[in-house]
Amino acid sequence: MAVTRVKPKLIGENNQYCSGCGHGILNRLVAEVLEELGRADDAILVTAVGCACMMNELWQGDNMQAAHGRAPASATAIKRLRPENIVFTYQGDGDLSSIGIAEILHATARNEKFTTIFANNGVFGMTGGQMAPTTLVGQKTTTTHFGRDPQFTGMPVKIVELLATLKPAYLARGSVDSIKNINTTKKYIRNAFEAQIDSEGFSLVEVLLPCPTNWHLTPEQALERVGSTVEAYYPLGEVVKRGE
Amino acid sequence: MSEVTVYAEKCKGCRYCAGVCNQDAISFSEKSNAAGYQFAQVDPEKCIQCGLCYTVCPDCVFEIA
Numbered sequence: 302m303a304v305t306r307v308k309p310k311l312i313g314e315n316n317q318y319c320s321g322c323g324h325g326i327l328n329r330l331v332a333e334v335l336e337e338l339g340r341a342d343d344a345i346l347v348t349a350v351g352c353a354c355m356m357n358e359l360w361q362g363d364n365m366q367a368a369h370g371r372a373p374a375s376a377t378a379i380k381r382l383r384p385e386n387i388v389f390t391y392q393g394d395g396d397l398s399s400i401g402i403a404e405i406l407h408a409t410a411r412n413e414k415f416t417t418i419f420a421n422n423g424v425f426g427m428t429g430g431q432m433a434p435t436t437l438v439g440q441k442t443t444t445t446h447f448g449r450d451p452q453f454t455g456m457p458v459k460i461v462e463l464l465a466t467l468k469p470a471y472l473a474r475g476s477v478d479s480i481k482n483i484n485t486t487k488k489y490i491r492n493a494f495e496a497q498i499d500s501e502g503f504s505l506v507e508v509l510l511p512c513p514t515n516w517h518l519t520p521e522q523a524l525e526r527v528g529s530t531v532e533a534y535y536p537l538g539e540v541v542k543r544g545e
Numbered sequence: 546m547s548e549v550t551v552y553a554e555k556c557k558g559c560r561y562c563a564g565v566c567n568q569d570a571i572s573f574s575e576k577s578n579a580a581g582y583q584f585a586q587v588d589p590e591k592c593i594q595c596g597l598c599y600t601v602c603p604d605c606v607f608e609i610a
Contacts, residue, residue: 314555316604521561
């Protein structure tokens with residue numbers, strides 16, 4: 302069946318991501334949801350540091366860049382001062398789950414009424430593919446040459462399950478490895494923004510992305526690895542549903 | 546009747562689109578675009594404008610309107 306699909310106006314012409322980077326898909330999903338909700342003009346994006354902050358240059362709406370990991374702190378201030386706007390942070394795993402874990406934990410604990418989109422590709426992408434807290438056991442990176450050893454570095458952090466103990470408004474984990482998962486992830490993002498619009502509290506959607514450059518795979522192999530390996534450790538689904 | 550437009554200059558040749566196309570309508574150029582990537586090409590005879598390539602493309606190369 303023929304459909305109409307046109308690039309959202311919130312997304313600029315050229316992104317700076319590598320070939321096959323999942324950020325491009327996720328940026329577009331966020332823009333599509335905000336335009337469908339009719340809130341493209343009053344949404345405020347807060348990024349921090351890492352590949353995810355290249356969304357600032359692509360994004361055609363209001364945005365600011367916070368200090369490394371501190372996007373939830375900046376978003377807290379913006380949302381409290383401008384409760385009528387949609388405020389959301391867009392952060393990678395090297396940012397949110399390592400240097401920024403205190404900010405995200407306490408934003409969730411306070412149940413701040415903004416949304417976080419958490420892009421998880423399992424490495425520090427921008428700095429050259431070092432081990433992140435979310436790197437899988439056995440995964441080779443530039444700082445774990447023989448694969449991540451849990452005896453030495455512990456187990457990968459599951460942010461969604463960790464935050465679920467604090468009972469925020471909405472928590473889900475999606476992926477972009479197939480058309481079905483991309484469409485489901487878009488629904489999760491819509492739920493997260495609707496939770497914010499209804500002032501239910503904090504909402505976060507984690508999305509598993511491929512990083513072909515730092516995984517040293519072709520884009521197609523990287524996308525296949527998300528489905529076969531990454532999703533085995535990070536199960537998809539809604540962990541805290543709205544109204545629970 | 547809707548048509549697919551391919552913005553070849555944005556394409557980075559990741560081939561996600563070819564992987565999801567059920568109609569086998571997408572091929573890749575022999576020449577490179579300005580950024581140095583072999584870019585996607587759509588065969589209008591085979592394309593049914595289903596939009597799967599748009600959904601999976603990280604770089605907004607496809608437009609169906």
